Amino acid sequence: MVAKSLSEVAEALGARVVTRGSGLAVEIDRVYAGDRISDLLERSSPRTLVVTNLASRPLLRLADLMDVPAICFVDGKEPEAEVIAAAQARGTVLLVSPVGVSETCGRLSRLLGEGEGGRS
Amino acid sequence: MTVAEWPLVGGVYDDVGRATRALKEHLKRLGVDVGAIRRALIAAYEAEANVVIHARRGTMRCYFGPGQLDVEVEDEGPGIPDIDLALREGFSTAPLAARELGFGAGMGLPSIRRNSDRFSLQSTVGRGTRVAFSVRYRPQEGGVVVGHSVAVEAARCQRCRRCVRACPVQAVRLRDSGPSILEHLCIDCAACLAVCPTGALGLRGRSDAPAVDGGTLVVPDALLVQFGAAVRPADALAALERLGHRDVRTLEPWERGLRAAAAERARANSGPRPVIAPFCPAVLNLVASRFPGLLAQVAPFLTPLEAARRALQTRPAAFVTLCPAQRSSLTSTTGPGAAELVAPTSLLREMLGVLVGRPRPTVDEAASPVAAPTTAPAVLVATGLRHVLRVLDEAENGALGDVLLLELWACDGGCFGSPLLREDPAIAGHRARTWSVGDGPVAPAEPLAVERQVRRGVRLDPDLSRAVQLLGEIDRLARALPGRDCADCGAPTCQALAEDVVLGRAMLAACPHRPVEEELR
CATH class of the missing domain: 1.10.15.40 (Electron transport complex subunit B, putative Fe-S cluster)
Known part of the structure; x- marks a missing residue:
């Protein structure tokens, strides 16, 4: 897998950048998609982009804990204001992909070379 | 042994992770190895979530020993009727509200057990549950190994070994699969890029010019003296403006600010000499890995690039970076924040396109030299790692007691010697000095917030x-x-x-x- 900057990721996904965190130059080289907190906890890393339906404050707390640089929500669903505020406070980049989890992961795996699919 | 304790409240899902976050701070301050931190956080988070999901209230108590963290999480709750069942993956009694938030996958207790070195579980139905676990840890090995920004494209490698020989810290090896970089040794200088004839080694990230979106573009001064005798820095700036970059800054104000602050520090210095001014990030990496004893002599300020990034943090800004070290210092998660990064290659081409065909001033008119000696006599300036290494060696041996201040640059001639630029550093540096207006705006030096850390190095x-x-x-x-x-x-x-x-x-x-x-x- 190759490392890609979050700006490249956002571009490849056609994703909307909701919060910029400390900047889109931060690089990721893993993607993990899932909706279970326990899975996300174990699979997250400072180089992981988390793709999830879970647009919640606990998720943002988890991202902060595990130093996850960016989260991508799916299906074009705008996160709630309190989620955006939590992301801003912690410097987490939030993206909203216009497509669902599987298509999002498909595009990401094309971008990153090969993908590691998670349960969702 | 240090003890810390945090209260936990049932039903407040937004708070899950709050106590674990506090635990993380403790572990980081202890300087525990990252693997142990990760395991401890996963286990603690799951234990904390269990209390919030199932119990009315509880506490997380942590004991920090010399080689081990012991955690006890006790709650007042319904208790667990069948412990064997509860330890089975996928079994959960979490309420719907928790499941909707992604909790209650039935992985909690098994995950605590998996991520700890010792685990025990006691529970009384109707009273509560006590989970205890331990995670063994050791000091984080020799400081940090920092990510580097040298990109390897093995397919282009022609196995000439120039990079292997050129690396001043012996961090490059040629393997069957192509060049490979020992990250713990690499200081992110540009020596390997400079000698690679095929581009197998390059700067990570994109090299196209930044989209023009009204943001600030920060360029190194060296970028403005790459176009021959007749193009002054002011003309190069004008070219950038014609390309659509309305707000272009150079690093000069921040360099001036640092130079002044470091000189002040050197004058007031009563400790070991000399003070090292933090200009070149690759030199700082070298000090942190090869000369950790000199780290205390580095003046506690941000580098000009870091200070510029800090100052421009609130607006969209793109930085033209001339070497891997500059790039790493802007993408580092511990630094003052990342920014958009631009390698100069294509920007130079675009600028040339604008500059060609413009009416040229005569060379006589262009080169009206301004005497601008910028360094005070007590500053020892060394450029090029061959010299920098020897100067640092001498400093480490205490042999530079006559020098107040060091200004060191990894590339020959400072950033003018970046392999990504076309003009010879001696010529470009001369032109920059000739055309320099002497004094200009000064951006005050930014004090360093987080101490520079020793690298694992050799x-x-x-x-x-x-x-x-x-x-x-x-x-x-x-x-x-x-x-x-x-x-x-x-x-x-x-x-x-x-x-x-x-x-x-x-x-x-x-x-x-x-x-x-x-x-x-």
């Missing part, structure tokens, strides 16, 4: 007696090798191959001229 093993043993083995093997430093094996020297072999990074068979087994005994 240290063989955190355990001294083990390191001594390894050193002996390496020396013995190195003496048995031919000693021609031919680099045929892919390592720069016989000594380096010996170290690679002893540390398990390479096979002795890599040396085509190796002695037969008997001679090694």
Whole structure:
């Protein structure tokens, strides 16, 4: 897998950048998609982009804990204001992909070379 | 032994992770190894979530021992009727509200057990549950290994070994798969990029010019003197403006600010001499890995690039970076924040496109020299790693007591010597000085918030007696090798191959001229 900057990721996904965190130059080289907190906890890393339906404050707390640089929500669903505020406070980049989890992961795996699919 | 305790409240899902976050701060301050931190956080988070999901209230208590973290999480709750069942993956009694938030996958207790070195669970139905676990830890090995920004494109490599020989810290090896960089040694300088004839080694990230979106573009001064005798820095700035960059800044104000602050510091310095001014990030990496004893002599300010980033943090800004170290310092998660990064290659091309065909001033008119000696006499300026290494060696030996301040740059001629630029550093540097207006705006130096950390560097093993043993083995093997430093094996020297072999990074068979087994005994 190759490392890609979050700006490249956002571009490849056609994703909307909701919060910029400390900047889109931060690089990721893993993607993990899932909706279970326990899975996300174990699979997250400072180089992981988390793709999830879970647009919640606990998720943002988890991202902060595990130093996850960016989260991508799916299906074009705008996160709630309190989620955006939590992301801003912690410097987490939030993206909203216009497509669902599987298509999002498909595009990401094309971008990153090969993908590691998670349960969702 | 230190103890810390945090209360937990049932039903408040938004708070799950709050106590674990506090635990993380403790572990980081202790300087515990990252693997242990990760395991401890996963286990603690799951234990905390269990209390919030199932109980009315509870506490998380942490005991920090010399080699181990002990955590006890006790709650007042319904208790667990069947512990064996609760420890089975996928079994959960979490309410719907928790499941909707992604909790209650039935992974909690198994995950605590998996991520700890000792685990116990006691529960009384109707009273509550007590989970205890321990995670063994050790000090984080020799400081940090920092990500580097040298990109390797193995397919382009023609196996010439120039990079292996050029690396001033012997961090490059040529493997069967192409060039490989030992990250713990790499200081992110541009020496390997500079000698690579095919572009197999380059700067990570994109090299296209930034989209023009009204943001600030920060360019190194060296970028403005790449267009021959008749194009002044002001003309180059105008070219950038014609390309659509309305707000272009150079790093000069921040360099001036740092120069002044470092000089002030050097004058007031009563500690060991000399003070080292933090200009070049690659030099700072070198100090942190090769000369950790000198780290305390580095003036506690951000580099000009970091200070510029800090100052421009609130607006969209793109930075033209001239080397891997600059790039790393802008993308580092510990630094003052990342920014958009631009390698100069294509920008230079675009600028040239605008500059060609413009009415040229006569050379006479352009080169009206302004005398601008910028460094005070007590500052020792050294550029190029060959010299920088020797200066730092002398400083480490305490032999530079007559020098108040050091200004060191990894590339020849400072950033003018970046391999990504076209003009010779001597010529470009001369033009920059000739055209310099002398004094200009000064941005005050930014004090360093987080201390610069020692890098692992060349240290063989955190355990001294083990390191001594390894050193002996390496020396013995190195003496048995031919000693021609031919680099045929892919390592720069016989000594380096010996170290690679002893540390398990390479096979002795890599040396085509190796002695037969008997001679090694």
